[in-house]
Amino acid sequence: MLKLLLKSVKRVSLKRIAEEVGVSIATVSLVLNGKDKGGRVSKETAAKILDKAAELNYMPNTLAKGLKLGRSKTIGLIVADISNVFFGTLALYIQEYAEKEGYAIIIANTNEQVKRMEKMIGLLKSRQIDGLIITPTEGSEYLIKDLIKYQMPLVLVDRSYPNLPVNSVLINNYEISYKSTKQLIQQGCKNIAFITYKQDHFHINERKRGYYEAVKEAGLYKAHNIQEVRYDFLRSDIDRAISYLVKKEEKIDGIFFATNSISIAGIKSLCKYNMGLQKDIQIMCFDECDAFYLLPFSIPFVRQPIEEMAKHAIKILIDNIEGKNIEIEKCFLDAELILK
């Protein structure tokens, strides 16, 4: 009874328009899709159909359309954590650019767990998404390979497997890390730490390599200045790392944080230990953070071109989906070092 009540508000379909105008469903479809050129439908009939469609506020059923055409005009976006500002901003722009092309976005989180990533891919596939934008988790190479085999239009963003034949949009991690570390050295730092995730990610390794080359070149390399923390125990691992770094005999005078979450946790920790930022220790962060504005001095950071990344990812993906481009695209964008 209730169900009947709920169903009573029927959506407007082509059939309804066809009946009310007195033509066949096919004619309505042709007109509404603009395929009535070349003497298919008379001007008057077309006008009547368009009027009726407007009057009834017709909206095509995307499910039916997708089923018939084999395309859903929907893109899956798989990120590690949508509550993280970096991914949130990425999602915002991806959604914006996708919408302009008539695509909707379904978002899924992995929480950096490959099992969840597998599940999410399955979930999105069963929804007949036309393509996928992914920031892959560690150890997900086999999933990416599967998707390639499956011929799923795909773009990796932020992170990538450089040896896989897959579209990607990345930043110049190595160069910007090298440059950022150099900057700390120029500011007079002699003992610079690098805090990063204990993860085997290409982009993370590149950042490490940039740091490494810069300190080595300056003759400042010390193995124990590189500290790795676990994603799942970020807070406690950072605390331990910072505590170690500031207490060891050769006290550090600079820290480079490899990601935004590490930056935030690291700064929190430094404050807890009451370290004199920019007096005793110079820091350098990946990504901007609101917290910076609280300080009486400015903290240098690497700004990623998130909007550009989103724009490129969507363009590459949609070109791929619509068959306009079948070449693999590896797109590298320049991040910016902000010193202010």
Added chain:
Amino acid sequence: MLKLLLKSVKRVSLKRIAEEVGVSIATVSLVLNGKDKGGRVSKETAAKILDKAAELNYMPNTLAKGLKLGRSKTIGLIVADISNVFFGTLALYIQEYAEKEGYAIIIANTNEQVKRMEKMIGLLKSRQIDGLIITPTEGSEYLIKDLIKYQMPLVLVDRSYPNLPVNSVLINNYEISYKSTKQLIQQGCKNIAFITYKQDHFHINERKRGYYEAVKEAGLYKAHNIQEVRYDFLRSDIDRAISYLVKKEEKIDGIFFATNSISIAGIKSLCKYNMGLQKDIQIMCFDECDAFYLLPFSIPFVRQPIEEMAKHAIKILIDNIEGKNIEIEKCFLDAELILK
């Protein structure tokens, strides 16, 4: 040619399984949906079907299923700005709880513009979403009314129109604002400002009312201590407001920020004017912010139970969608005042 190539990877359908096992599509469907009890299908056939489905890694086509059943197992989430941590976190939890019930989430942004909200509702409707979770923008009452008339399962979150017969999940805005303001008064503030959006939102008005009652009760009410800023000109309006408040003859000694975005912008501004936080001015914020951890003292704030909000919203919505509950639910959750 290319298209043919792309199409060559066909998805596994019921038909394929039926052919390979040598039964009809109907039988496969029954077995895979667990509707083969009561002597519908023999154990052996069922086993063969299940095996084959597993072997081929069958995944139901959600579009076809949705078309047939009139339900898409998809929920639309419309927020103001997914790059805002509050909404990002909300989205994270909503997605998590929805997923547990087998629903996917499509996210859309309004940027606080009612025209965009209208567009997004249309876009989501045409995708046959089963229900909608919305943080409505200002002036969107007519859209909500439409949705109610349309009998769309719907839950408003964070914000609401209290007079409309619509499900909602809100916090106790009035009480928590009253309590927070009282707290500032107890700490000795005699001249407390309230900075809020120039928006006619129920939840915003409630927060203002809480502030108002508290200062009035203490005989501290002054009309010009309430400053309103525009969403689209947040930074500049906040700057002007703060500048005014700290420079006027009766200098303020406390500020209550009505939302998280206002808190962040406000603190930035205070730092710019070099105000001595917690010496000259006590502040009170809505929502937590990473920036707080940079300070040598703790900033009191109102913590919203975001996960609980998401949980309730999803429960109410899905009960509604599945016809388990047709009563209108107005759910109020308690926010927490964190002083540390």
Added chain:
DNA sequence: TCAGCATGATTAATCGTTTAACTTATTACT
């Protein structure tokens, strides 16, 4: 012997759209 029932499966309609192929009537051309 045969109605009645249980078991195990199939048939066919349906959801809303798209589109190739077909129809029918009119006009144009030689």
Added chain:
DNA sequence: AGTAATAAGTTAAACGATTAATCATGCTGA
């Protein structure tokens, strides 16, 4: 007049899944 071309539509199959209705077979008991 006969053929072709054009205009203005319609028909019907298909996409993949669900499900009410039907069918076929074997068995039971009076």
